[in-house]
Amino acid sequence: MKTDKAASRQKWRSDKLSHLGSSIFSEVAGWKEEARRSGLDVIDLGIGSPDQAPAPEIRQALSAAVLREDSYAYPASKGSARFRKQAAEWMNWRFGVKVDPEEELVSLMGSQDGLAHLALALCNPGDLAIVPDPGYPIYTGALALAGVRAWPLPLLEENAFLPDLNSIPEAVWQEAVFILLSFPGNPISVTVDLAYMEKLVALARKWDVLVIHDLAYSEMGFGDYRPISILQVPGAIHTAVEFHSFSKSFNMAGCRIGFMTGNREAVAALRELKGNVDYGVFNPVQEAAVLALEMAMQGNGRLEVAPLYERRRDLFVEALTKEGWAVPSPAATMFIWAPLPDGYAFAGQEGRSRQFAHELVLKTGVVVIPGDAFGAQGEGFVRIALVEDEARLLEAARRIGEYLRTIR
Structure with missing residues (x-):
């Protein structure tokens, strides 16, 4: 007799896939599309993909x-x-x-x-x-x-x-x-x-x-x-x-x-x-x-990538600080690990990072990754990738500041 193999699992999909950690990135991709459909110009500071070409x-x-x-x-x-x-x-x-x-x-x-x-x-x-x-x-x-x-x-x-x-x-x-x-x-x-x-x-x-x-x-x-x-x-x-x-x-x-x-x-x-x-x-x-x-x-020296990201870090951290969101200045990499801004009202303690990242892209078009995508200890933080040019980073900071002023 043929049994219903899919009764307790999704057919033709390993349960292991749910543990790969990619679901949040797919979810963020959906948020971006939703923002674009609403007419927003999306500034994607989510995925850490370099925006420069090789020499x-x-x-x-x-x-x-x-x-x-x-x-x-x-x-x-x-x-x-x-x-x-x-x-x-x-x-x-x-x-x-x-x-x-x-x-x-x-x-x-x-x-x-x-x-x-x-x-x-x-x-x-x-x-x-x-x-x-x-x-x-x-x-x-x-x-x-x-x-x-x-x-x-x-x-x-x-x-x-x-x-x-x-x-x-x-x-x-x-x-x-x-x-x-x-x-x-x-x-x-x-x-x-x-x-x-x-x-x-x-x-x-x-x-x-x-x-x-x-x-x-x-x-x-x-x-x-x-x-x-x-x-x-x-x-x-x-x-x-x-x-x-x-x-x-x-x-x-x-x-x-x-x-x-x-x-x-x-x-x-x-x-x-x-x-x-x-x-x-x-x-x-x-x-x-x-x-x-x-x-x-x-x-x-033309191959050196650090000076570009150091300039972007300095510009963006200073711009966000002026907009009322004090974020730490990293000593390396293309990422800022930022605690959620002070004064932001959350529905509860769970899912705060995801709630903030979701609202941010839908309201401003600026994409960041919620910290819990990287583990339980990431709750309360977001990761910001410095993968746009300086003008776009300044625009992102301006939009974020405008958004924070409306909710505080």
Whole structure:
């Protein structure tokens, strides 16, 4: 007898998809369309997609490689030898870190690709991993796909959002397979010094836990601050891996290229999984990425992305402050992690971030992401992406100020 398989679940849709964290972004996309239909000019400060193109030389290299007839064979799933060699040289130039391009580095279709697959490569269903809360949604989404349990490490305002390693119970350290952190992070631009990294590595060694460091914003430090690599800690390569991305560092988001480097056992595991999932990054994209790294190592200031976002940060924070919304000034990245404005009346304590973000786009056309999209500890905050030019950011601040004055 045929049974009703869809009685307790949605037909042809895995329950795991509901744990990926993408639902809020789909919801925000619906809000944007609703605002546009009402006639509003939408200023999208939601998704962290760079609004700049790569340098002309990088685009020309990509174009030339695409036109070559020999560019269309399957690429090596671990990355071309030339790309891996150049990435290793860049690590040494940028951080003073030496990695073996043959055994300690793997190319990726963007760092999110690696972050999404690493738990599958490292863990068994039922294993435990430590992840930040708030954190980039794929951190917990990847665990859901792999059937791995998450232990959320709260990033609290009273601790300046710095993960308190001492708050992690010994029982959690004992059971965890890995701990994933990001400095500077998304959505919160938390920064640390080498002493913090040394403590993290020491704890990981003590408990035999792999450290995963997401360094997607390595080239987005402001002022005198330059993000550091966890592999700068002596011996960390034996207990840590690190993700790097070309999306933010070189405005190559659509190219989908990045790499993971560090502990060779973890690199080998991800390589093996990726070898069964895809055939690697399109070779012309890898060639363009090689040129980007070469140009950076030549000290080509035209590739620097930090000055642009630092100017935008300064202008927008000052403009919002004048409009009556005091937001913190991040030390890095393209994001502002802003507490909800004082004096705003909410229907209740739950869903405040979502209520504010929804009303803001419908009333002003300015899009921000509610903080609870990044974890339970994100309630009461919104993330603002500095991905519009200065004139549009000033216009966004003006609209927000006008809106706040009508509701206070």
